[in-house]
Amino acid sequence: MILETEAIVLRVRKYSDTSKIVVMFSKEFGKISILAKGAFSAKSKFSGLEPLSYVSISFYKKSSSDLHLLKSIEIVKLFNKITKNYDTLVSGLVVAEMVNATQKENFENSELFLHFVFFLQLLNENAEFGFSLCINFLFYIAGNLGYLLDFNFVNAHQQNINEIKISLYDAASIHSIDTYSNSNNYQKYFSFRFTTIRKISDFDCVNIDKRIELTNSEFSEIVIFFSIFFEFHLDKKIQIKTLDLLC
Numbered sequence: 001m002i003l004e005t006e007a008i009v010l011r012v013r014k015y016s017d018t019s020k021i022v023v024m025f026s027k028e029f030g031k032i033s034i035l036a037k038g039a040f041s042a043k044s045k046f047s048g049l050e051p052l053s054y055v056s057i058s059f060y061k062k063s064s065s066d067l068h069l070l071k072s073i074e075i076v077k078l079f080n081k082i083t084k085n086y087d088t089l090v091s092g093l094v095v096a097e098m099v100n101a102t103q104k105e106n107f108e109n110s111e112l113f114l115h116f117v118f119f120l121q122l123l124n125e126n127a128e129f130g131f132s133l134c135i136n137f138l139f140y141i142a143g144n145l146g147y148l149l150d151f152n153f154v155n156a157h158q159q160n161i162n163e164i165k166i167s168l169y170d171a172a173s174i175h176s177i178d179t180y181s182n183s184n185n186y187q188k189y190f191s192f193r194f195t196t197i198r199k200i201s202d203f204d205c206v207n208i209d210k211r212i213e214l215t216n217s218e219f220s221e222i223v224i225f226f227s228i229f230f231e232f233h234l235d236k237k238i239q240i241k242t243l244d245l246l247c
Contacts, residue, residue, distance in 0.1 A: 001061045005029055006076055008116055009053040010100040014040075021067070022049050024057070025099050025116065030107040034059055036070040048075045052082060052092045054117060066105055079124040088127050091134035093242040094223055095119060101238045102141055102230055112144050131214040138226045139203050147171070147233065151201040154194075164197055165189045166225070168232040188232060190225050193218075216246045 007024035010031070015021045020039040025031050034057070039046045048055045054076045060069040082088045099116065103109065119137045123130055142149050149171045154164065166172070168188045196218045203212075214222070220243050227238045 001063075002058055002071060003029070003061050004056070004058045006054070006056050006113075007032070008096075008113070008120070009049060009051050009055065010096045012049055012051060020046075020049060022070070023100055024055075025103065025113060026057075027110050027113045028108060030109050031100065031103045031105050032059075033067050033105070034070045035067055036073075046070060046073050048073055051096050052079060052120065054079065054120065079120050081124045081127065082120065085127040085130065088123050088130035090242055090245055091130035092120065092123055093245075094134050094240055095137050097240050097242055098138060098141060098226065098230075098238075101227075101236070101240075102145060102234065109144070112141070115140055115144075126211070129211045129213070131219040132212045135200060135212075135214065135219070135222050136203055138223070142226070142229070145230075145233075147229075149203075151197055151203070154197050154201040161194050163191050164194050165191050166197070168229055171229065190228055192225065193221065196221050220246055 005026040005028045007026035009022060009024055011023040013021050015035060018038050018040050020036045022034045022036055022039075023031065024034060036044075036046045036049055038044050039049055056074045056076050058071040058073075060071060062068055079092075082092050095116070099112070103112070115137070119133060122133050126133060139149055151171075153172060166189055168190060199212055199214065199218065200222060223240055223243060227240050231238045
């Protein structure tokens with residue numbers, strides 16, 4: 001069966017000397033894995049197989065496997081400014097990794113797809129706020145998964161404290177863990193620097209175009225929180241390798 005869809009490339013890895021396996025997040029079919037035969041060939045017709053590419057594809061859907069076969073590909077829109085700026089490239093790749101880690105195979109989520117496209121458009125046009133746009137989008141992913149994170153309670157704390165512990169169970173102040181003291185499973189938490197969490201206390205899962213300046217260390221701290229938070233709730237290991245690129 002031949003199917004068509006728009007998609008964003010999340011990950012590319014070598015399959016053989018001539019072929020690639022490409023993980024994409026598609027509009028109609030969610031996360032899918034595609035085999036691009038001959039993609040390493042000099043005469044390959046499969047251009048645009050790079051992370052963050054926004055493409056339109058047709059592919060042969062295999063009923064007996066989750067690895068499908070790419071038939072054709074076209075670029076829908078170029079976000080060429082993203083790859084020319086270090087912060088926007090890192091921000092885009094972090095989001096691609098997080099979408100790949102949190103989404104199920106073959107599970108349609110057109111709302112997330114459309115927000116992903118919007119995020120890439122914003123990222124392409126706002127290089128100076130790449131980190132902020134990325135964090136906003138991670139809040140959106142959490143909301144899309146059903147976890148409405150709200151750090152407004154931070155404003156009630158005194159500003160002279162150095163850190164604040166966040167429960168991974170409900171992402172509220174560590175004091176909320178007392179309610180679940182009978183279960184060790186709910187004792188896990190993430191320790192935020194107070195200055196970092198204060199910066200993101202007004203982020204939410206609805207508005208993904210806010211502009212807040214973040215340092216490399218603040219950005220890394222927040223991304224690590226989200227990876228650990230999603231690990232806790234999705235019961236799977238999540239490691240964002242893109243963070244290794246930050247000094």
